[in-house]
Amino acid sequence: MTNVQAVAIHELEQSIGETEFLRIPELVIDAGETVCLQGGNGSGKTTLLRTLMGLVRYNSGDLMVLGNDMRKIGTSSLERLRADSIGFIFQHYRLVPYLSAFDNILLPCYFSAKRRYEAERKSETAAKDAIRLIRKLSLTDPSRLSKNAAQYSAGQQQRFAIARALIGKPEMVLADEPASAMDCKGKKAVYQLLQDECRASGATLICTTHDENGIDGFDRYVNMDTLNQARERENRWSL
Numbered sequence: 043m044t045n046v047q048a049v050a051i052h053e054l055e056q057s058i059g060e061t062e063f064l065r066i067p068e069l070v071i072d073a074g075e076t077v078c079l080q081g082g083n084g085s086g087k088t089t090l091l092r093t094l095m096g097l098v099r100y101n102s103g104d105l106m107v108l109g110n111d112m113r114k115i116g117t118s119s120l121e122r123l124r125a126d127s128i129g130f131i132f133q134h135y136r137l138v139p140y141l142s143a144f145d146n147i148l149l150p151c152y153f154s155a156k157r158r159y160e161a162e163r164k165s166e167t168a169a170k171d172a173i174r175l176i177r178k179l180s181l182t183d184p185s186r187l188s189k190n191a192a193q194y195s196a197g198q199q200q201r202f203a204i205a206r207a208l209i210g211k212p213e214m215v216l217a218d219e220p221a222s223a224m225d226c227k228g229k230k231a232v233y234q235l236l237q238d239e240c241r242a243s244g245a246t247l248i249c250t251t252h253d254e255n256g257i258d259g260f261d262r263y264v265n266m267d268t269l270n271q272a273r274e275r276e277n278r279w280s281l
């Protein structure tokens with residue numbers, strides 16, 4: 043059954059020792075909603091996305107992600123949730139450097155039968171779906187994506203990370219500054235593609251950015267500087 047709410051946060055608090063990084067009283071994101079999280083450096087955007095994915099644990103409060111209580115979820119269920127249902131674009135891409143660019147994009151289809159099935163349903167084979175996404179990201183010659191990922195430029199690597207997150211229609215896409223390495227035209231294309239793919243599949247999109255221009259079309263804009271009421275503010279710069 044599809045969840046009505048993709049994310050539900052109530053009094054979420056995350057800290058290490060005395061240092062509090064996240065304090066979010068309330069945030070609900072509906073399934074299928076596209077949300078743009080805007081905020082300055084250190085406002086907690088990456089920390090929040092990592093918490094939603096269960097990569098970092100929180101100290102107190104309630105967090106539901108795609109119907110899962112993230113306090114109670116066990117390790118194997120969490121791994122399954124990530125592999126099947128969440129496409130994550132890391133701020134620093136995190137491609138596997140010794141695999142080809144093409145294999146990096148296909149990785150989710152190896153970890154998840156569900157994502158492979160969806161990619162094949164969309165484009166006949168997972169490889170064809172990777173090529174479809176690559177073309178939409180203005181990388182016109184997929185046959186040349188055989189070099190190891192680390193041998194590409196930052197903007198190219200970011201495109202591979204985007205295609206990797208979108209392949210196989212995950213239920214939720216978490217995009218951490220997905221256009222940071224793009225030129226102006228590239229930025230617009232990235233936000234457009236993320237919105238188009240997520241709307242077509244009904245996925246929830248949560249996208250962080252520093253950009254103030256070219257970020258049209260999201261259902262909702264959330265200011266992280268306001269949303270996050272953590273005491274730890276000395277490292278923050280407001281937009």
Ligand SMILES: Nc1ncnc2c1ncn2[C@@H]1O[C@H](COP(=O)(O)OP(=O)(O)OP(=O)(O)O)[C@@H](O)[C@H]1O
Pocket residue numbers: 058063081082083084085086087088089090133274277278
């Ligand atoms: N594991 C950690 N150890 C120490 N500090 C941390 C840790 N995780 C997050 N922080 C702190 O939490 C705050 C939020 O960091 P975060 O990376 O989430 O910000 P951000 O909004 O993504 O910033 P940017 O725009 O620069 O990417 C920062 O002050 C950071 O120093």
Ligand SMILES: [Mg+2]
Pocket residue numbers: 087088089133218
């Ligand atoms: Mg960040």
